Amino acid sequence: MVNRIAIVGAGYAGMAAAVELASRGVAADVFEASRTLGGRARGVEIDGLALDNGAHILVGAYRETLRLMQLVGAPVDALQRQPLHLDFPGQFRLRAPNLPAPWHLAWALATARGLTWPERFAAVRFMRHLKNKRFRLPIDDTVATLLEHQPATLRRLLWGPLCLAALNTPPAEASAQVFAHVLRDSLAARRDASDLLLPRQDLSAVLPEPAARWIEARGGTVRRGQRIGRIAWRDDRYHLDAHGPYDQVIVAVAPQHVVRLIGGLPRLTFVTEALAAFRWQPIVTCYLRYPADVRLPAPMIGVDRGVAQWLFDRGALCGQPGVIAAVISGHGRHDELDADALAATIDGDIRRILPGLPPPAWQRVVAEKRATFACTPGLKRPWVETPLPGLLLAGDYIDGDYPATLEGAARSGVAAALSAYGRIRQPAGRQP
Numbered sequence: 058m059v060n061r062i063a064i065v066g067a068g069y070a071g072m073a074a075a076v077e078l079a080s081r082g083v084a085a086d087v088f089e090a091s092r093t094l095g096g097r098a099r100g101v102e103i104d105g106l107a108l109d110n111g112a113h114i115l116v117g118a119y120r121e122t123l124r125l126m127q128l129v130g131a132p133v134d135a136l137q138r139q140p141l142h143l144d145f146p147g148q149f150r151l152r153a154p155n156l157p158a159p160w161h162l163a164w165a166l167a168t169a170r171g172l173t174w175p176e177r178f179a180a181v182r183f184m185r186h187l188k189n190k191r192f193r194l195p196i197d198d199t200v201a202t203l204l205e206h207q208p209a210t211l212r213r214l215l216w217g218p219l220c221l222a223a224l225n226t227p228p229a230e231a232s233a234q235v236f237a238h239v240l241r242d243s244l245a246a247r248r249d250a251s252d253l254l255l256p257r258q259d260l261s262a263v264l265p266e267p268a269a270r271w272i273e274a275r276g277g278t279v280r281r282g283q284r285i286g287r288i289a290w291r292d293d294r295y296h297l298d299a300h301g302p303y304d305q306v307i308v309a310v311a312p313q314h315v316v317r318l319i320g321g322l323p324r325l326t327f328v329t330e331a332l333a334a335f336r337w338q339p340i341v342t343c344y345l346r347y348p349a350d351v352r353l354p355a356p357m358i359g360v361d362r363g364v365a366q367w368l369f370d371r372g373a374l375c376g377q378p379g380v381i382a383a384v385i386s387g388h389g390r391h392d393e394l395d396a397d398a399l400a401a402t403i404d405g406d407i408r409r410i411l412p413g414l415p416p417p418a419w420q421r422v423v424a425e426k427r428a429t430f431a432c433t434p435g436l437k438r439p440w441v442e443t444p445l446p447g448l449l450l451a452g453d454y455i456d457g458d459y460p461a462t463l464e465g466a467a468r469s470g471v472a473a474a475l476s477a478y479g480r481i482r483q484p485a486g487r488q489p
Contacts, residue, residue, distance in 0.1 A: 062477055063088065063295070063303040065285050065318060068096020069122070069463050070451040071309030072268040073470025074477075075277055076125050081478050084276035085307075087269075088297065090284035093261055094269055097311060097428055098463055100259030103344065103421050106377055107259045111340040111425050112369055112384045114222070114357070117252035118242040119464040121471055126264050129271035135263045136254040137356065137374060141165065141244075145359040146410050149214040158248045176208045180215065183207060184245060192241040193234075197434040200228040200236045218359055221366055221386045224432040224460040225338045232434045238458040255356055257374050264467075288318050288448075295447065305447035305480065307473045312454040313337070313427055324444040331437050335454070339392075340428035341385040343403050344371075345417040349378035354410070363406035364391050364399070381407060396422040429461035430454050441473040447480060449473040 062078060064071045067089035075085050093099050101110050115122060115136060126135070140161070141153035149171035153161045166172075166180050183204075194203070200220045204212050217228050223239045224231045243251045256263055269279040285297045294302030308318055316329050343365065353370040360366060365383035372378035383403045385391050391399055400420035408414050430436070438456040441449050453461040455469035 060481060061301075061303045062086070062305045062307065063297055063300070064307045064309055064451075065288070065297065066096060066309035066311075066452075067091075067094045067265060067269070067279060067281075068309060068311075068452075069098060069264060069466040070453065070455075070470040070473075071096070071307070072265045072272075073121070073125055073467040074307050074309060074451050074474040075272050075279075075470075076129055076268050077471045077474035078478060079272050079275040079277050080128060081474075083478060083481065084278075085272075086300070086303075087272070087277065087279045088283045088285050088300070089279065089281050092281045094265035094279070094281070095261040096466075097425055098260040098466075099265070100261035101423065104346075104419065106380065107262075107375075108344055108371075108380075108382070108421075108423075109256075109260045109342065110423050111342050111428060112367075112382050113256065113260060113463060115254035115256075115463060116243050116250065117254065118246060118250040119254070119462075119467070121467040122264065122464050123254075125268065125467060125471075129264070129267045131264055131267040132258065132262070135256065135258050137257050138252050138254050139356075141251040141253060142355065142357075143215070143218070143359060144355050144357075145171070145214055145361045146354050148361045149210075149359075151215070153248070153251060156248065158246065158250075161248045162244055162251070171214065172210060176210055179208050180211055183211075183216075184240070187237055187240060188245055192237045192245070194237055197232055197234040199434060200224075200231040200233050203233040203236070204228065214359070214361065218366060223462070225340060225386045225429040226432045226460070227387050230431060230433055232432050232436065232460075234434070235432050235458070235460050239460070242458075253357065255369070255374055285318065287321055289321055290445075305449065305477045307449045307451050307470075307477060309451040309470060309473070311427070312430060312452055315450065315452075319448070322445060322448065328439045328443060328450070331439050332454075334437065336431040336433070337427040338387045338429050338431050339385075339424060339426045341391060341399070341422065341424045343383040343385075343400055343420060343422045345381050345383065345400065345404060345407070345420045347379040347381065347417050348415055351379045351381070351411065351414065353381065358410070360406050360410075363409075364389070364394075364402045365406055368407065368410075383407070396420075432460040441469060442476055447477070449476055
């Protein structure tokens with residue numbers, strides 16, 4: 058009977074897999090190279106503050122992430138839920154009221170500040186056009202091509218920022234089909250699907266840490282500081298360096314580390330070739346600490362024509378008065394700036410919104426150079442199951458409707474766990 062399962066990687070995908078297995082009575086061993094859980098969405102400590110290696114937001118459509126959080130007893134106040142609210146101070150503001158779908162979106166567009174009536178009608182027509190096509194495009198072109206007939210203001214202040222935030226890829230390069238999936242499941246779905254869920258704790262505390270406690274209480278293990286170098290097949294079982302044997306392994310590391318782990322195994326050409334074709338996009342987060350009385354107009358605001366796209370008031374969200382997190386998705390002119398120059402440029406962007414701002418006491422730049430894959434048209438992405446029995450993949454890069462998001466990671470982890478669970482009563486011993 059197949060019953061020993063290892064999971065390599067304790068990010069959102071790996072922990073989702075371990076939770077799903079534990080919920081079905083299967084205790085897995087999770088191996089994580091770091092002492093901190095969460096992978097590329099984890100907490101970091103800077104000058105005594107619990108921050109993140111990169112700011113992320115969730116939306117109400119993230120059903121698997123929210124289900125897992127509830128299952129493991131994540132703190133109920135870990136996320137601040139608010140109706141869709143996009144605010145570029147002095148330029149654009151869109152707020153969705155508490156009305157049933159689709160009236161919430163219609164009202165939000167009809168009352169959006171910074172748009173003319175023709176621009177509002179153009180946005181409504183665009184969403185109706187996608188809905189009439191059931192959000193399936195005949196050709197997966199770029200988002201820029203999809204939006205070419207939309208007014209410039211909408212491209213700059215609505216669709217473009219949404220594309221960058223969701224796909225972490227500029228509209229000129231991003232997949233129109235994946236962007237359509239995002240719009241389908243958020244703006245065009247039930248009213249609360251478009252809600253913004255802003256983390257009030259560091260990202261490790263949102264799901265991975267509560268999940269670890271829940272898993273260990275049910276017989277599983279979470280082994281921190283345990284870097285796995287290679288997965289091998291010997292005597293009809295998988296071996297992880299000196300650990301094992303295991304009947305099944307879920308590889309839930311970042312995609313750029315997958316080939317190192319599985320390189321000695323046969324019949325995985327499609328996986329290795331697909332990952333070799335990936336291009337990468339960064340996420341840069343700059344933290345600036347101002348006096349405690351400094352506040353943004355809202356917990357999350359956009360920056361028009363700034364080097365950063367979004368600003369988060371961590372005083373309003375996390376009880377860290379005066380700390381502002383500036384987030385930059387994808388490549389851009391910031392790539393040429395060192396940390397001090399980047400922080401100074403972002404400080405200037407913030408001063409356009411808050412004139413007379415005193416200088417920050419300190420600033421820190423955290424850059425994830427390979428935060429996500431570039432979500433481009435027609436990109437071939439591997440699925441959770443591989444040609445090798447019991448060798449499964451999980452991560453935000455796995456083939457599916459979503460780009461590289463926390464929800465995409467969670468869904469892949471659940472899918473891998475369900476596949477592993479389905480094999481538990483099958484005969485073991487097939488050799489790769």
